[in-house]
Amino acid sequence: MNDQELKELAKKLREAVPPLRQLELRRDLWPVMHARMNEPRLRVPWYDWLLLAASGLAAVLFPSLIPALLYHL
Amino acid sequence: MDLLKRFAAGDLDAFESLFRQHQAAVYRWIARIVRDPSIAEDLTVETFWRAYKAHARFRPDGNFEAWLRRIGTNAALDHLRSKPAFVALPDDIAADPAPDVAEQNESRAAIRTALASLPARLRIVVQLGLIEEEPYRTIGDSLGISESAVKLRMFRAVRILRRKLHHWSARP
Numbered sequence: 543m544n545d546q547e548l549k550e551l552a553k554k555l556r557e558a559v560p561p562l563r564q565l566e567l568r569r570d571l572w573p574v575m576h577a578r579m580n581e582p583r584l585r586v587p588w589y590d591w592l593l594l595a596a597s598g599l600a601a602v603l604f605p606s607l608i609p610a611l612l613y614h615l
Numbered sequence: 616m617d618l619l620k621r622f623a624a625g626d627l628d629a630f631e632s633l634f635r636q637h638q639a640a641v642y643r644w645i646a647r648i649v650r651d652p653s654i655a656e657d658l659t660v661e662t663f664w665r666a667y668k669a670h671a672r673f674r675p676d677g678n679f680e681a682w683l684r685r686i687g688t689n690a691a692l693d694h695l696r697s698k699p700a701f702v703a704l705p706d707d708i709a710a711d712p713a714p715d716v717a718e719q720n721e722s723r724a725a726i727r728t729a730l731a732s733l734p735a736r737l738r739i740v741v742q743l744g745l746i747e748e749e750p751y752r753t754i755g756d757s758l759g760i761s762e763s764a765v766k767l768r769m770f771r772a773v774r775i776l777r778r779k780l781h782h783w784s785a786r787p
Contacts, residue, residue, distance in 0.1 A: 548745075548773065551745070551773060551776065551777070552745040552746070552748075554722075554726055555726060555730065555741070555745050555746050556745075556746055557723060557726075558722075558723035558724075558726035558727050558730075559650075559726070559727060559730060559742070559746055560746075561647075561746050561747050561748070562643075562646055562647050562650065562747070563747070565642075565643055565646050565647070565652070566639065566643070567638060567639045567642040567643070567656075567659075568652070569656075570635070570638070571634075571638050571642075571656060571659055571660055572631065572634055572635060572638070574656075574660050575634060575660050575663055575664070578660060578664055579664070579667070
């Protein structure tokens with residue numbers, strides 16, 4: 543494709559999807575940002591991670607325990 | 616200590632000042648990618664949220680605006696990948712338009728459909744390069760790729776667009 547064909551395609555594209563050069567922000571977003579920063583974050587306690595790691599280790603070392611572990615889920 | 620150094624050190628007041636200085640520019644950039652004002656607002660906040668979390672990785676001697684633009688572009692790309700593109704027809708189509716107007720509307724709709732069907736990483740290059748007329752270098756910086764990589768993506772995108780539009784125009 544030469545430059546002329548590319549320019550023609552670009553022109554068609556701009557006719558179908560006009561550029562948004564003049565778009566302006568309608569409001570200050572800082573209050574939204576501030577609220578997001580103060581949202582309580584979901585934290586997984588360390589002992590849950592420990593339990594998960596222990597379960598994984600047990601499954602690797604003693605595969606016969608897997609059905610019992612699944613039964614208790 | 617200057618604003619960027621304070622931001623990199625995790626100072627919240629510095630972050631607020633930078634937010635107020637740059638929010639409009641980040642919004643405009645993202646809006647040109649996602650083409651939806653309310654989504655662009657959400658993604659502007661998301662961009663600053665990601666920047667805030669990554670403040671320790673920012674080098675105060677670097678270009679803050681370019682860094683933000685890159686984060687914003689990634690946020691916009693994530694959005695484009697997660698949501699299938701919706702192609703709206705113009706509202707002002709007359710109920711029974713003249714044949715040439717109808718054909719023109721149909722042609723524009725076909726172009727929008729072809730553009731929307733491009734993979735996000737190609738669509739973003741076409742939108743910023745051909746529609747918004749941003750320099751390839753700026754696009755490359757915002758995507759974290761070289762100028763020649765932008766040209767390559769543009770070449771691929773244009774080839775796909777031409778093929779799709781050729782199929783459309785060759786219909787009976």
